Amino acid sequence: MVDALRRAHRMLAADGVVVDLHPTAAESAIEVGAEETGYVEAGDAIERHAAADTALAAVLESGLFVVDQVVAFTFYTYGDTIDELREYIEENWNDARLDDETVARTRDALRRTPGARSRTRERVVVTTLRPAGV
Amino acid sequence: MAIEEDPEEHELDALYAVVSFAGRRVLEVGCGDGRLTLRYAHAAASVVAIDPDEESVAALAAEGLPNVETRAVGVERVELAPRSIDVVLFAWSL
Numbered sequence: 131m132v133d134a135l136r137r138a139h140r141m142l143a144a145d146g147v148v149v150d151l152h153p154t155a156a157e158s159a160i161e162v163g164a165e166e167t168g169y170v171e172a173g174d175a176i177e178r179h180a181a182a183d184t185a186l187a188a189v190l191e192s193g194l195f196v197v198d199q200v201v202a203f204t205f206y207t208y209g210d211t212i213d214e215l216r217e218y219i220e221e222n223w224n225d226a227r228l229d230d231e232t233v234a235r236t237r238d239a240l241r242r243t244p245g246a247r248s249r250t251r252e253r254v255v256v257t258t259l260r261p262a263g264v
Numbered sequence: 265m266a267i268e269e270d271p272e273e274h275e276l277d278a279l280y281a282v283v284s285f286a287g288r289r290v291l292e293v294g295c296g297d298g299r300l301t302l303r304y305a306h307a308a309a310s311v312v313a314i315d316p317d318e319e320s321v322a323a324l325a326a327e328g329l330p331n332v333e334t335r336a337v338g339v340e341r342v343e344l345a346p347r348s349i350d351v352v353l354f355a356w357s358l
Contacts, residue, residue, distance in 0.1 A: 138352040182358040203278040210266040
Protein backbone atom coordinates (compact mmCIF):
# COMPACT_ATOMS: atom_id res chain seq x y z
CA MET A 131 0.00 0.00 0.00
CA VAL A 132 2.82 2.40 0.82
CA ASP A 133 4.49 1.44 -2.46
CA ALA A 134 1.26 2.23 -4.32
CA LEU A 135 1.20 5.69 -2.79
CA ARG A 136 4.87 6.23 -3.65
CA ARG A 137 4.16 5.28 -7.27
CA ALA A 138 1.19 7.64 -7.28
CA HIS A 139 3.48 10.42 -6.09
CA ARG A 140 5.84 9.87 -9.04
CA MET A 141 2.99 9.99 -11.58
CA LEU A 142 1.34 13.02 -10.03
CA ALA A 143 1.67 16.54 -11.44
CA ALA A 144 3.09 19.09 -9.01
CA ASP A 145 -0.36 20.52 -8.34
CA GLY A 146 -2.05 17.13 -8.43
CA VAL A 147 -3.99 15.32 -5.77
CA VAL A 148 -4.38 11.78 -4.49
CA VAL A 149 -7.89 10.83 -3.45
CA ASP A 150 -8.37 7.74 -1.31
CA LEU A 151 -11.74 6.23 -0.48
CA HIS A 152 -11.88 3.34 1.91
CA PRO A 153 -14.30 2.08 4.55
CA THR A 154 -13.57 2.74 8.17
CA ALA A 155 -12.73 -0.14 10.48
CA ALA A 156 -16.27 0.01 11.88
CA GLU A 157 -18.47 -3.03 11.31
CA SER A 158 -20.92 -2.88 8.40
CA ALA A 159 -24.50 -3.05 9.61
CA ILE A 160 -27.58 -4.64 8.11
CA GLU A 161 -30.65 -2.42 8.29
CA VAL A 162 -34.30 -2.33 7.38
CA GLY A 163 -35.21 1.32 7.32
CA ALA A 164 -33.77 2.77 10.51
CA GLU A 165 -33.78 -0.61 12.30
CA GLU A 166 -30.42 -2.32 12.69
CA THR A 167 -30.82 -6.09 12.42
CA GLY A 168 -27.21 -7.25 12.63
CA TYR A 169 -23.73 -6.94 11.23
CA VAL A 170 -21.77 -8.38 8.35
CA GLU A 171 -19.16 -10.92 9.41
CA ALA A 172 -16.42 -9.30 7.42
CA GLY A 173 -13.53 -11.73 7.52
CA ASP A 174 -10.29 -9.77 7.55
CA ALA A 175 -11.90 -6.55 6.28
CA ILE A 176 -11.34 -4.65 9.50
CA GLU A 177 -7.63 -5.48 9.38
CA ARG A 178 -7.41 -4.52 5.69
CA HIS A 179 -9.09 -1.18 6.26
CA ALA A 180 -6.86 -0.52 9.24
CA ALA A 181 -3.85 -1.33 7.04
CA ALA A 182 -4.96 1.36 4.58
CA ASP A 183 -5.02 3.86 7.46
CA THR A 184 -1.52 2.74 8.42
CA ALA A 185 -0.26 3.20 4.86
CA LEU A 186 -1.65 6.72 4.71
CA ALA A 187 -0.02 7.50 8.03
CA ALA A 188 3.30 6.13 6.79
CA VAL A 189 3.45 8.35 3.69
CA LEU A 190 2.48 11.36 5.75
CA GLU A 191 5.19 10.53 8.25
CA SER A 192 7.72 10.18 5.41
CA GLY A 193 6.96 13.72 4.25
CA LEU A 194 5.81 12.64 0.79
CA PHE A 195 2.31 14.04 1.11
CA VAL A 196 0.29 16.34 3.30
CA VAL A 197 -3.40 15.87 4.06
CA ASP A 198 -5.59 18.34 2.26
CA GLN A 199 -9.16 17.35 3.18
CA VAL A 200 -10.99 14.55 4.96
CA VAL A 201 -14.71 13.89 4.64
CA ALA A 202 -16.85 10.89 5.56
CA PHE A 203 -20.08 9.52 4.15
CA THR A 204 -22.41 6.56 4.51
CA PHE A 205 -22.62 4.08 1.65
CA TYR A 206 -25.77 1.99 1.40
CA THR A 207 -26.22 -1.13 -0.71
CA TYR A 208 -29.83 -2.26 -1.08
CA GLY A 209 -31.29 -5.66 -1.85
CA ASP A 210 -34.91 -6.28 -2.69
CA THR A 211 -34.75 -9.32 -0.39
CA ILE A 212 -32.33 -10.31 2.35
CA ASP A 213 -31.47 -13.45 0.38
CA GLU A 214 -30.36 -11.32 -2.57
CA LEU A 215 -28.34 -9.07 -0.30
CA ARG A 216 -26.74 -12.06 1.42
CA GLU A 217 -25.80 -13.63 -1.90
CA TYR A 218 -24.35 -10.35 -3.13
CA ILE A 219 -22.25 -9.86 0.00
CA GLU A 220 -20.93 -13.41 0.02
CA GLU A 221 -20.03 -13.26 -3.69
CA ASN A 222 -18.56 -9.77 -3.82
CA TRP A 223 -17.08 -8.93 -0.43
CA ASN A 224 -13.83 -10.65 0.55
CA ASP A 225 -14.58 -13.56 2.91
CA ALA A 226 -17.73 -11.86 4.22
CA ARG A 227 -20.94 -13.58 5.28
CA LEU A 228 -24.24 -13.03 7.05
CA ASP A 229 -25.16 -15.34 9.90
CA ASP A 230 -28.55 -17.05 10.01
CA GLU A 231 -29.71 -15.05 13.02
CA THR A 232 -29.14 -11.74 11.25
CA VAL A 233 -30.98 -13.03 8.19
CA ALA A 234 -33.93 -14.14 10.36
CA ARG A 235 -34.09 -10.80 12.20
CA THR A 236 -33.96 -8.97 8.87
CA ARG A 237 -36.81 -11.09 7.47
CA ASP A 238 -38.89 -10.25 10.55
CA ALA A 239 -38.15 -6.55 10.16
CA LEU A 240 -39.07 -6.66 6.47
CA ARG A 241 -42.39 -8.31 7.35
CA ARG A 242 -43.11 -5.55 9.85
CA THR A 243 -42.13 -2.76 7.45
CA PRO A 244 -44.07 -3.00 4.20
CA GLY A 245 -42.27 -1.51 1.24
CA ALA A 246 -38.88 -1.39 2.99
CA ARG A 247 -35.73 -2.96 1.57
CA SER A 248 -32.81 -4.49 3.42
CA ARG A 249 -29.50 -2.70 3.10
CA THR A 250 -25.90 -2.66 4.26
CA ARG A 251 -24.53 0.46 5.90
CA GLU A 252 -20.82 1.23 5.51
CA ARG A 253 -19.01 4.28 6.77
CA VAL A 254 -16.42 5.49 4.25
CA VAL A 255 -13.70 8.13 4.57
CA VAL A 256 -12.40 10.19 1.67
CA THR A 257 -8.93 11.65 2.15
CA THR A 258 -7.17 13.96 -0.28
CA LEU A 259 -3.39 14.19 -0.22
CA ARG A 260 -1.19 16.74 -1.94
CA PRO A 261 2.53 16.44 -2.61
CA ALA A 262 4.44 18.00 0.26
CA GLY A 263 6.24 21.25 -0.42
CA VAL A 264 3.86 22.55 -3.08
CA MET B 265 -31.00 -9.92 -8.72
CA ALA B 266 -31.99 -6.43 -7.72
CA ILE B 267 -29.02 -4.93 -5.92
CA GLU B 268 -28.61 -1.19 -5.86
CA GLU B 269 -25.44 0.53 -4.65
CA ASP B 270 -25.48 4.05 -3.29
CA PRO B 271 -28.67 5.26 -5.01
CA GLU B 272 -28.43 8.38 -2.83
CA GLU B 273 -25.08 9.17 -4.52
CA HIS B 274 -23.43 9.95 -1.20
CA GLU B 275 -20.14 8.72 -2.62
CA LEU B 276 -20.22 11.08 -5.59
CA ASP B 277 -21.30 14.00 -3.41
CA ALA B 278 -18.36 13.35 -1.07
CA LEU B 279 -15.93 13.09 -3.98
CA TYR B 280 -17.14 16.29 -5.59
CA ALA B 281 -16.84 18.04 -2.24
CA VAL B 282 -13.07 17.46 -2.18
CA VAL B 283 -11.91 17.29 -5.80
CA SER B 284 -12.81 18.62 -9.22
CA PHE B 285 -12.40 16.30 -12.19
CA ALA B 286 -13.10 19.02 -14.74
CA GLY B 287 -10.47 18.96 -17.45
CA ARG B 288 -8.13 16.81 -15.38
CA ARG B 289 -6.13 13.69 -16.19
CA VAL B 290 -7.23 10.94 -13.84
CA LEU B 291 -5.72 7.59 -12.89
CA GLU B 292 -8.29 5.43 -11.12
CA VAL B 293 -6.75 2.53 -9.22
CA GLY B 294 -9.12 -0.36 -8.61
CA CYS B 295 -11.82 0.66 -11.04
CA GLY B 296 -13.53 -2.73 -11.02
CA ASP B 297 -16.39 -2.75 -13.51
CA GLY B 298 -16.49 1.05 -13.53
CA ARG B 299 -19.30 1.61 -11.06
CA LEU B 300 -17.66 4.86 -9.93
CA THR B 301 -15.83 5.67 -13.18
CA LEU B 302 -19.09 5.90 -15.08
CA ARG B 303 -20.31 8.55 -12.67
CA TYR B 304 -17.46 11.07 -12.98
CA ALA B 305 -15.58 10.33 -16.24
CA HIS B 306 -17.71 12.67 -18.31
CA ALA B 307 -16.19 15.61 -16.44
CA ALA B 308 -12.55 14.57 -16.79
CA ALA B 309 -10.20 15.27 -19.67
CA SER B 310 -9.04 11.67 -19.62
CA VAL B 311 -9.18 8.64 -17.35
CA VAL B 312 -6.81 5.69 -17.16
CA ALA B 313 -8.81 3.08 -15.27
CA ILE B 314 -6.85 0.11 -13.96
CA ASP B 315 -7.73 -3.07 -12.12
CA PRO B 316 -6.06 -6.48 -12.11
CA ASP B 317 -9.44 -8.19 -12.65
CA GLU B 318 -9.58 -8.67 -16.43
CA GLU B 319 -13.28 -9.49 -16.51
CA SER B 320 -14.26 -6.34 -14.63
CA VAL B 321 -12.02 -4.12 -16.74
CA ALA B 322 -13.52 -5.65 -19.90
CA ALA B 323 -16.99 -4.71 -18.63
CA LEU B 324 -15.91 -1.11 -18.22
CA ALA B 325 -14.20 -1.07 -21.62
CA ALA B 326 -17.43 -2.32 -23.19
CA GLU B 327 -19.12 0.90 -22.08
CA GLY B 328 -17.09 2.62 -24.80
CA LEU B 329 -16.44 5.89 -23.01
CA PRO B 330 -14.26 7.91 -25.42
CA ASN B 331 -12.02 9.45 -22.77
CA VAL B 332 -11.51 6.31 -20.68
CA GLU B 333 -8.59 3.96 -21.29
CA THR B 334 -8.78 0.67 -19.42
CA ARG B 335 -5.87 -1.54 -18.43
CA ALA B 336 -6.05 -4.90 -16.67
CA VAL B 337 -3.13 -4.25 -14.38
CA GLY B 338 -2.42 -3.32 -10.79
CA VAL B 339 -0.86 -0.06 -9.71
CA GLU B 340 2.45 -1.81 -9.10
CA ARG B 341 2.78 -2.54 -12.85
CA VAL B 342 1.11 0.42 -14.52
CA GLU B 343 3.46 2.49 -16.67
CA LEU B 344 2.69 6.20 -16.93
CA ALA B 345 4.99 9.14 -17.46
CA PRO B 346 6.14 11.04 -14.37
CA ARG B 347 3.99 14.07 -13.55
CA SER B 348 1.40 13.07 -16.18
CA ILE B 349 -1.60 12.68 -13.86
CA ASP B 350 -3.64 15.34 -12.06
CA VAL B 351 -5.79 13.08 -9.89
CA VAL B 352 -4.90 9.61 -8.62
CA LEU B 353 -8.05 8.03 -7.27
CA PHE B 354 -7.76 4.97 -5.05
CA ALA B 355 -11.33 3.70 -5.23
CA TRP B 356 -11.75 1.33 -2.28
CA SER B 357 -8.45 -0.17 -3.37
CA LEU B 358 -5.73 0.97 -0.98
